[in-house]
Amino acid sequence: MIAAAALFVTALFGAAVANAAEVPLAERKSGYEFMARETRAMQDDDTANPAMFSVLDGETLWQRKDGAVAKSCADCHDDARTSMKGVAARYPAFDAALGRPIDLEQRVNVCRAEKQQATPFAFESKELLALAAYIGNQSRGLPIDIADDERTRPFLQTGREMFIQRQGQLNLSCAQCHDDNWGQKLAGAPIPQGHPTGYPIYRLDWQTLGSLQRRLRNCLFGMRAVSYPYGASELVDLELYLMWRARGMPVETPAVRP
């Protein structure tokens, strides 16, 4: 009896998964296209985009000597405008030492800890976001290019499973909104397809810059699901899957979102 019930549940779940049709590649749209004209204008004009303050801060931080060895990012990587071009479009990327993918913020902190011998920045700190925005800005307009190979595949799979897994008290999956019902409204706001093309973003709701992990935690909170702590492998796997899902779309960093 229990086995039969379990089988029935599996069949139902299987059906639910089959229904969650992925957005066809040609129909993918950035969150930008769901925004009001005024919000788009903010993002389009670098003198009206408040995230540019963080990009400028990031530029200063890039040159600042720090840590026990008194090295700056520029001491190893030179001019970010050339060395960091296209880098953010490849993140999260597999880190051989850790044996798993890490996102751009984590990469900055690994560099800080190992190369600069400095204290890693806290997640969502002004400094970490500024560096991520500055590095991300160097890839603006370049296509997102996530490695899909035998090293990343298991993590892509975990991320995808998390995306289609119903969770939380509302029993919702990410896919139910962002694959099945994009373009519809949720409490008056349009549901985008959930492509992380412009992170870190300046979200008008936050009145500040925030990372993709902050956005994901926000979504999980809204679904009344477990919010994983910053840096949790679950969040990074989901980030990896979302970036892969947005492969080929141009990077907008730093984007503005409502």
Added chain:
Amino acid sequence: MARALINVPAKAKRGEVIEIKTMISHTMETGFRPDSTGRPIPRDIISELVCKYNGEEIFRAELFPAIAANPFLTFFTVATESGTLGFEWTGDNGFSASESVNITVE
């Protein structure tokens, strides 16, 4: 030091109406929000922006707690002569920032 971004056309014709866009980094803390312990966070806002065109005041704005972080203000003026547009923001806790841009009028 707060960062400010100013967008003014570098060149303009005499008598032309030009748009001036200004933005400054500031949290614009309203004074009404509680922190994680429930105590109100003290108010910290920019209260005034003054713009001077070659020393002559052409625009003044008063700002209040309901204005969003990183205040973005745009306004227009008539390009009369080449010179400098000076901007000065003042606010709570002795906040003061200034910026200037040059304009060529032909």
